[in-house]
Every structure is written in structure tokens, then in C-alpha cells.
Amino acid sequence: MQSLGPVRGHARGRRSQEALLARGIAAPRDASRRLPALSGTRALIGLKPRSLRLGRTGRDPVRGKWLLLSALFLASAVVYGAIIGGQTGVLFNYAVAGVEHVAVAVGFGVKRVSVEGQQNATDSAITAALGAGPQTLMLAFDTDAAKARLEAVPWIRHARVMRLLPSTLQVMIEEREPYAVWQNKGKTFVVDDQGVVLAPALPQAYPDLPLVVGEGASEHAAALYATLQSYDQLKQKMLAALRVGDRRWTLKLRTGTEIMLPDDNIEVALQSLTELQQEHGVLERDWSVIDLRLLDRITVRTREAAIVPPDDIAPSDVPTVATGTTPKGKT
CATH class of the missing domain: 1.10.287 (Helix Hairpins)
Structure with a gap:
């Protein structure tokens, strides 16, 4: 078989087309103008799932x-x-x-509360006053407001609250010291030296604290016992201090004797009582009342004596330690 060269083959094809055209038959287009057929096994599409990029808006700035x-x-x-x-x-x-x-x-909630100085204040009282929990944001927690709420707790005198990021609150408190047991209108409380009521209490729960009784006794107890500081013998014999009319004190001894102090100048009256004790031992005797309200004398009453007039009834010309005057006609 003889193969045709490219020139001869092209000429023959052209003559064949002219012959067909002469007979009115449409000749096929030149095969050489057709798209070349792909040879081999090349892949037309080679996309893989991991190479797909979704939502690429960079290619469409308008969108x-x-x-x-x-x-x-x-x-x-x-x-x-x-x-x-x-x-x-x-x-x-x-x-x-x-x-x-x-x-x-992400971890900025209150997860831990550290408390220093707590002795008598309860955990529930501190927690309620602090007002912080796991859902409280550390950065937004108001430490000044928490300090004010803590100092409103009766036992707490001073408080300090600090944030330790990311999730710890540090609370430092200074508690009030129990000073006396106050009894008033059938109820008993423990109070501090300023008369602040700390909690209900029984006298038996605080045997070492002094007992004060009556209206205003809690506020004035510290001043009274500061004056009695130099009179240990008298303090050891005391059972309670009774506030009378919220203006003066009556000291109740364990023997049942009552020592009636003046409205003012208590130190002068106690000094007179000390001298009388040294000379006559009045605190060792079974007296019902030792009245120190008068300036120039001390009156004592036995238990069989007549009923004493009310405390606030006294002759106008009888001097007291508070007035610092003397009766008419006396020097």
C-alpha cells in the first residue's frame, strides 16, 4: 500500500469537493478545520474535595x-x-x-473566696453580704459596695475586699470584740465596747463578760468599767451593773447589796467607798443598800430597814456629787 504525502492527499481531497459541488451536493467541511481530538488518557477535570474553597467573596467585590x-x-x-x-x-x-x-x-468568674480574720461572723452572713458567685464577673465586681455590705454585718468592724485575677476574691475582716452581756426587757445580747449589739446570747455563754442591765446600759458600759478599772476588789464582788433612768448606775454585788452611784463624779464616790471599806469593811457586811449619791455623806441601809423612796425623789436642798453644792446652813 502506498501512502500519500501530505501535498498529494490535500490535492485529491480538494478535487473531490469540487466534483461534489458541481453535482449540487454539499461537501463536508475541511477536516483540517475540526477541533483536534485529544489523544491519550488525560483527565479533563482534576478537582479534589479538599481543594474546594467555599465563600470566596474576594473574587466578587461587589457582592x-x-x-x-x-x-x-x-x-x-x-x-x-x-x-x-x-x-x-x-x-x-x-x-x-x-x-x-x-x-x-473563659474563666473570669468568681470561683474562690478567701477570708481572713473570721472568728465569730458566720459563713452565711459573709457570703450573703459579699454577693458573689460563680456567675459573677470578676472585672465588674464592685469591691467598695461589698466592703460596705460586709461592715453592715454586726460582728464585722472593718472589711477589705480585693480581686485576685482571674477568679479569686480575697476578704480581710476585723471583727468586733465582745465586751459585755446586755440584758434589757427580758432579752439578752452580747455587745461590743461601743454598745453595738453583736448577737443574742445567754449570760452563761460569756461567763467572763460583765453583765449590764437596763435601757442605755450597753452604750455606757465601757465608760463605767473604765472608771472601775482601779477598783479590783469592788469589781470582783460585782454581779451586774444596773442602769437607772439612763442617767446613773447601781452596782449589784453577789451578796445582794446594791451600791447606788451618783449621776456624775463617780470617781469621787468610789474613792469615798474605798476609804470606808478600809476603815469599816462595809463591803463585807450584810447591807441592803449603800447610797453614795450625796456629796457629804454615805448612807447605808440594813435589810430590815423601811422601804427606800423612789430614786428620783430627793429634797431639793440635799446636795449630790453631781451638783457639787452643800445644804443650806452647812459648811
């Missing part, structure tokens, strides 16, 4: 701008609606709550 404008328009509409409807506070609170929730979720 990306429209999405951004749509988001801004929606946000503006929400804000405008909140302003018109007077709900800006609600919207702000929702936003703040969302931020706090995220911060707590």
Missing part, C-alpha cells in the same frame, strides 16, 4: 460590599428601633450580659 452594607443596615435598624421604642437600656443590658457571659465562660 462582598452588598453583604457588608446589608449587615450595617440591619444593625442600624435594630439600634434605631430601640431608640424610638425607648429600649436602649434593655439593648445595652443585653449586650453587657452577653459580654459578661463570655468572660465568665
Whole structure:
């Protein structure tokens, strides 16, 4: 078989077309103008799933701008609606709550509370006053307000609250010291030196604390016992101090004897009692009342004596330690 060269083969094909055209038959187009057929086994599409990139808006800048404008328009509409409807506070609170929730979720919530100086204040009282829990955001916790709430607890005199990031609150407190047991109107409390009621209490629970009785006794107890500090013998014999009319004291001894002190100048009266004790041992005798209210004399009554007039009934010309005067006709 003889093969045709490219020139001869091309000429023969051209003559064949001319012959067909002469007979009115459409000749096929030149085969050489057809698209070349692909030879071999090359792959037409070679995409793999991991090479797909979804949402590539960079190739379509117009679409990306429209999405951004749509988001801004929606946000503006929400804000405008909140302003018109007077709900800006609600919207702000929702936003703040969302931020706090995220911060707590990543570890900025109160997880631990460290307390120093606690002796009598209860855990429940401190926890309630502190007002912090696992959902409390550390960064937003108001330490000054917590300090004020803690110092409102009766046992706590001073408090300090500090944040130790990320999740610890440190509380340092200074407690009030029990000073006396106060009995008034059938109820008994333990109080500090300023008369602040710390808690209900039975006298038996605080055997080493002095017992004061009556209206105003809690506020004036510290001043009385500061004066009695130099009179140990008298203090050891005392059972209680009774506040009379919220103006003066009567000391009740364990023997049942009552020592009636003046309104003022208690130191002068106690000094006179000390001298009388040294000379006559009046505190060792079975007296019902030792009256120190008068300036120039000490009156004692036995248990069989007549009923003593009420405390606030006294002759106007009888001097007392408080007035510092002497009776008429006396020097």
C-alpha cells in the first residue's frame, strides 16, 4: 500500500469537493478545520474535595460590599428601633450580659473566696453580704459596695475586699470584740465596747463578760468599767451593773447589796467607798443598800430597814456629787 504525502492527499481531497459541488451536493467541511481530538488518557477535570474553597467573596467585590452594607443596615435598624421604642437600656443590658457571659465562660468568674480574720461572723452572713458567685464577673465586681455590705454585718468592724485575677476574691475582716452581756426587757445580747449589739446570747455563754442591765446600759458600759478599772476588789464582788433612768448606775454585788452611784463624779464616790471599806469593811457586811449619791455623806441601809423612796425623789436642798453644792446652813 502506498501512502500519500501530505501535498498529494490535500490535492485529491480538494478535487473531490469540487466534483461534489458541481453535482449540487454539499461537501463536508475541511477536516483540517475540526477541533483536534485529544489523544491519550488525560483527565479533563482534576478537582479534589479538599481543594474546594467555599465563600470566596474576594473574587466578587461587589457582592462582598452588598453583604457588608446589608449587615450595617440591619444593625442600624435594630439600634434605631430601640431608640424610638425607648429600649436602649434593655439593648445595652443585653449586650453587657452577653459580654459578661463570655468572660465568665473563659474563666473570669468568681470561683474562690478567701477570708481572713473570721472568728465569730458566720459563713452565711459573709457570703450573703459579699454577693458573689460563680456567675459573677470578676472585672465588674464592685469591691467598695461589698466592703460596705460586709461592715453592715454586726460582728464585722472593718472589711477589705480585693480581686485576685482571674477568679479569686480575697476578704480581710476585723471583727468586733465582745465586751459585755446586755440584758434589757427580758432579752439578752452580747455587745461590743461601743454598745453595738453583736448577737443574742445567754449570760452563761460569756461567763467572763460583765453583765449590764437596763435601757442605755450597753452604750455606757465601757465608760463605767473604765472608771472601775482601779477598783479590783469592788469589781470582783460585782454581779451586774444596773442602769437607772439612763442617767446613773447601781452596782449589784453577789451578796445582794446594791451600791447606788451618783449621776456624775463617780470617781469621787468610789474613792469615798474605798476609804470606808478600809476603815469599816462595809463591803463585807450584810447591807441592803449603800447610797453614795450625796456629796457629804454615805448612807447605808440594813435589810430590815423601811422601804427606800423612789430614786428620783430627793429634797431639793440635799446636795449630790453631781451638783457639787452643800445644804443650806452647812459648811
